[in-house]
Amino acid sequence: MFPTIKGIALPLASTVAGLALTTTTALADDGITPVPVKVFVGSMFEIGDNSGDRAGEFQHWYESYWQDAEPVEVHGASHDLYCNDAGVCGSVLGMGKVASSSSMQAILLDPRYDFSDTWFILSGVAGTPPSQGTIGMVSWGSWLVDYDLGHRWAPQEGEPGEPVFQPRKGYEDIRVYQLNPQLVERAMALSKDTPLEDSDSAQQYRQRYPDEMARRAPFVRTGTHMTGDTFFHGPGLSAEAQYMTELYGADDYVITEMEAAAITQVIDRLHGTDRIMSLRGAVNFDQGNPDETTQQHLDPAPGNTAGGFAETVANIELVGSHVVDDIVEHWDQWQDGVPTQE
Structure with a gap:
């Protein structure tokens, strides 16, 4: 059976983009104008409810922007979409490359929304090397590097002490993204002095x-x-991550996460990368301290966990909201590009 829109049969070979375009035309024929989205915030998981219990990545954003918003089901997305009257939308996209990027594509192709001028904040928790960050730190990504898309081999099968990774040809355009430097600079200027939360347990763990x-x-x-x-x-793979950033000409590696490069690839296909921000808060170090093995750090004994998770997810929204609010308040300056800093 062929899919139909308003009774018009469509060939099975129609692309998703073509289907979305046809649906947009149908909506226009019905006098429905797609909702312009000024800011989209994508988180990767929530622990329980969107409000009132232990907060995951989405809850603080939800409580700040969508308490009164109705959930909207988007076909193909893992969670509902929320939008407020100011043009700020957000959703939980799912953990990992496939879940998050497929949800992002489903949302972008929903003809009820117009993402042509949208600023994207890809938001979540992460790890950090102890030489570059700390528990509770929040980072704006200047570059995104895909940890995969290459060749790896066992250390004993290569030269002692040499890297065990090399890039695979054919992925040059999607293995590394430099995010808009003017946007990163503007986001930092708006948020760098944000008072951040901390905890006794995190202070002791550091x-x-x-x-x-x-x-x-x-x-x-x-x-x-x-x-x-x-x-x-572990320190070996942390060093490999730094090696990869140097290989690709990126800045120092400061955050390990699971989704941003994949989501960026999806957004890039439709809207480019100039309006994408990656915002991450560190809830763990990417290696143990000198007195523990990597396995001990991955599976800590009771009382040896880092702490600071609740404070970090709060910090992410505290930092990111400065940018969201500035975009909404000064939309006339942001709509066409990053405003010139005063």
């Missing part, structure tokens, strides 16, 4: 690490965000 950066109180910074479905861990 002291296990000798790195000056790891012992710092939470702060806001920029740097490369490394995207990989594999939860790579």
Whole structure:
């Protein structure tokens, strides 16, 4: 059976984009104008409800922007979409490359919404090397690097001490993205002085690490965000991540996460990358301290976890909301591009 729109049969070979275009035409014929979206915030998971219980990545955003919004089901997305009257929309996209990017594509192709001028914030928790960050830190991504899309081999099968990764040809356009430098600079200017939350448990945990950066109180910074479905861990793989950023000409690796490069690839196909922001808060270090093995750090004994999760998810929204609110309040300056800093 062929799919139909308003009784018109469509060939099975029609592309999704063509289907969305036809649906948009149908909506226009009915006098329905797509809702213009000024800001879209995508989180990757929520622990329970959107409000009133232990907060995951989405709850603080929801409580700030969508308490009164009706949930909208988007076909093909993993969770409902929420939009407020100011043109700020958001959704939980799902964890990992496939779940998050497929949800993002479903939302972007929904003809009820116009994303042609949208600013995107890809938001969530992450890890950080102790030489570059600390628990509770929040980072705006300057570059996104895909941890995969290459060749790897066992260390014993290569030269001792040499990297065990090399890029695979054919992925040059999707393995690394430089995000709009003017946008990153503007986001930092708006949010760098945000007072961030901290906890006693996180403060105590930091002291296990000798790195000056790891012992710092939470702060806001920029740097490369490394995207990989594999939860790579330990000083060796952390060094490999840094090697990859240098190989690709990116900034220092400061964040390990699972989704941003994949979501960016989807947005890029339809709207480019100039309006994409990657915003991550560090809830763990990507390696153990000098007194524990990598396995011990991955499976800590009771009382040896990092702490600071609740404070970090709060910090992400505290930092990101400065940018969201500025975009909405000064839309006449933001609609056509990043405003010139005063």
